[in-house]
Amino acid sequence: MLLKMFVLAAAFQQQPAAPPSPVAQIRVTPAAPVIAAYDSLQLRAEALDAQGRPVPGARIVFRPAGGRFEGKVDSIGMVRSGGTGTLPVSVVVLVPGSRPALHRVEVRMVPGPAARVEVTPGSTRLVVGQRLRLSATSFSVAGHSREDAFNWASSLPSVARVNEAGVVQAVAPGRARVTAGAGAASGVVEVEVVADNVARLEITPATHAARTGDVVRFRVTARDAQGREIPGLTPVFSVSPGEGAIGADGAFVGYEARAYTVTALLGRHSADAAVTLRHRDVRRPATVVGRLPRTRFKTEEVWLHPNGRNAYLGSGAGGDVLYVLDVSNPAQPVVTDSMVSNTRRVNDVMTTPDGRYMVHTREGSSDRRDGLVIASLEDPAHPRVISEFKEGVSAGVHSAFIYQDPRHGTHVYLTNNGTGALHVLNLDDPANPREVARWSTPRPNAGRSLHDVDVQNGLAYLSYWNDGLVILDVGNGVRGGTPSNPQLVSQYRYDLNDLYRQVEAVGGPGFIRGTHTAWRHRDYVFIADEVFASTPPRGARDASADRAYGRMQVIDVSDITRPRSVAWYEPEYGGVHNVWVDGETLYMGAYNGGFRAFDVSGELRGDLRAQEREIAHVHTGDMQGNVQNHAMTWGVVVRDGLAYVNDNNNGLWIIRIETAPESGVR
Structure with missing residues (x-):
């Protein structure tokens, strides 16, 4: 029924002869809706004529106008918040024989009341006369950070005074408890003051x-x-x-x-x-060794077979094909075969570590039965489909990761577009995959989205969009988890609204932003956000209308139970999409920013872009791709000194970063 209404509305818009709508005003209540995260709210609307009277025969339909990852609204105006931010809602009034009338309302989704306050540093020992500024952050019971003005107080001002900005002054020897309050919540730090005997x-x-x-x-x-x-x-x-x-x-x-x-x-x-x-002096020249442009469809994920001679390249934007490539001569990659499936997107592809089998994801099938395709690689140049898995994931699978553990066997960890859950399949018998577990963040379904999975050493690193980075034990032992019984280890959530407030200022509320990908390396997890403005600049077309934003954060997991952000990279132009770390180099598909490589050696702190850590950069836009001269670099796989770079608009690039040129005359 709802689909018919939208079709009807579109038909009316295509008939300029239809008279204007008799609706002069659409009154929505509440007029300025605010809802707490994970709560629900009923919107109501009235269609009024120029005299303020209800318009007879008016049919009112609510529909989302952005922010689809943050919440949902149904056709009768029931809003369900899946996070914080702003959910734009369109109110469509259909009156037979006239054009549709439209109204837009923005539902603010805010954190719940303050439930806890964290104060740093956690404890201090000061000398008489010393000053130290404390920092406080408040959180809702769901873990969303809040913007609160704190009430600071000292239990013993004669020992330690504190002002309204949280600056503590050590007055006399003794102990005091300094409290930061926000509503009913508070955080405490113990302050010890000692005599100034410092010589x-x-x-x-x-x-x-x-x-x-x-x-x-x-x-x-x-x-x-x-x-x-x-x-x-x-x-x-x-x-x-x-x-x-x-x-x-x-x-x-x-x-x-x-x-x-x-x-x-x-x-x-x-x-x-x-x-x-x-100077760090890590900049190196890069050489484009080979190219394989794709023009029929856009390009999605690339993966190399363990033999190093074959590769697999997905397609999107209507793509129903997975290309099979021979890359034994990197200067001249060629297509040897293809796998056609009932899908409009082959987003992700990966082989088992031994190279005997492959899985690829499906999204947008005509029968609405997506899922996972499993193929035999007895001949890596000519894969043969042996099974599919659709049960419970027919709404689409965006990403899948194969992990082999000698204690637990081979499993596929895949995302569910419909529910935002992680599904775990046993792949010991690839012709008969079976589900052994499901896991999802403990919160309402609205707005939950799991985007990507990385599994290393029995730990699954889940890029959980609004829920940030989630780490599960799936066989590591730190929490007693197994593939069939995943156990939560820790979570790192951050304020996406604050981090990307400039993007909202450019394109308005309801923009796309969330934790997109994660990669574990040493004691760090590199997480990258996918960020796009809600609307392009007015009047923009082509490349100017399509650009990405985003930041990569470096999360210190030396204490796996307490992840913390210690460094970041954010390009001046372009985004941060998929990453790959090989040795001490991080390779990145930076969307409009092209292909980039960074030195990530040593301890990482602060702004990596400002530290001269970029090794190489190639702009992957040319005139032979699906979208001409417009880079949209997706990601990269590295093998034997070559970076296999897949560009969404321009196909496959094979790039080599050269060694440092020798000094002297060349």
Whole structure:
């Protein structure tokens, strides 16, 4: 019925001879709707004529106008919030014989009341006369961060005073509890004040030479008149000039090649260290070794067979084909076969580690029965379909990851477009795959979206869009999980609305943004967000109307139960899509920004783009692709020094990053 209404509305819009609608006003209640995350709200509407009277025969339909990953609205106006942000809703009034009347209302979805407050640093030991600014963040019971003005208070102002900005002043020896309150929630930090017996303050190393982006850790030692160390004090660090950053833990990173002064303050005492940074010098030339343009459909994921000679390339935007490639001569990749399926998108493809089998995903099939296709690779150049899996995932599978564990066998971890759940299939018998588990974030279904999966060492790293990064034990043992019994280890959620407020300012509310992909490397997980504005610039066409945004964050998981963001990369133009890490290099499909590679060696802190860490960049737009001269780089697979780069608009690129040129005359 609803589909018929929309078709009818479209038909009316195509008939300019139809008279204007008699509807002069569409009154929606509530007029400025606000809803807490994970709650529901009923919108109501009245169609009124110029005299303010109800229009007879008017049919009112509600429909989403953006923000589809953040919430839902049905045809009768019931809104269900799946996160925070803004859900635009169109109200369509259909009156027979006239044009449709339209009205737009924006439903603000906000965090619930403050349920907890975190104060940092968690404990402090100050000397009399010292000042230290505390930081507080409030969260709802669902874990959404809030913007609250905090009420600061000290249990003993004669020992430690605190002002309205959270700045603590140590007054006299003793102990006090400093509290940050937000509504009914509060957070506490224990403050110990000791007498100022400091005679000398030392900072080590006193001098240091490094490169831009290297992390230099400083240690501060306070000594009394007898030279004995006074332990546990909390210094305050600063750096000059400002082209760098230093944390409360004394970890310094500089962004420019120059001299810096790092200062440690402890009340009236200070100590300085001199740091000299040279250029990182990791930039290298890149060579385009080979190309395989695709013009019939857009290009989706690429994957290499373990033999290194064959590759598989998906298609999208109506694509029903998975291309099978021979890349034994990287300069001349050729198509050897193809797999045609009832689908409009082959988004993801992966082989088993031994190369005997392959899976690819399906989205948009004509019979609305999507799922997973499983093929035998007895001949890697000519795959043969042996089974499909659709049960419970017929709404579409966006991503799938094969993981082999000698204790538990071979499993496929796949996403469910319909429910946002993770499904786990046993693939020990590929001709008869069977589901062994499902897992989803404990929250309402509206707006839940699982976008990608990475499994390493028995841990699954789930890119859960509004729910951030979710880490599950699927055989690691840290929580006793197995593939058939996944167990939550930890979650890292962040404020997407605040992070991308400039994107909303450009294109309006209801834009696309969420945790898109994750990759574990050493003690870090690299997570990248997919971000697109809700609307293009007015009057824009072609490439100017289609650009991406986004940030890659570096999440420290050295304590897997407490992930924390320590560094980031955000391009000046373009987005951040799929990543691949090989050795100490991170390769990225940066959408409009093309193909990029970065040095991720050593400890990572701060703004990676400012640290001269980019190794190579190739703009993957040309005149032979599906969309001419417009890069939309999807991702990359790396093998034997070659980067196999799939561009959504322009097909496959094979790129080699060259070694550093030797000095002297060339």
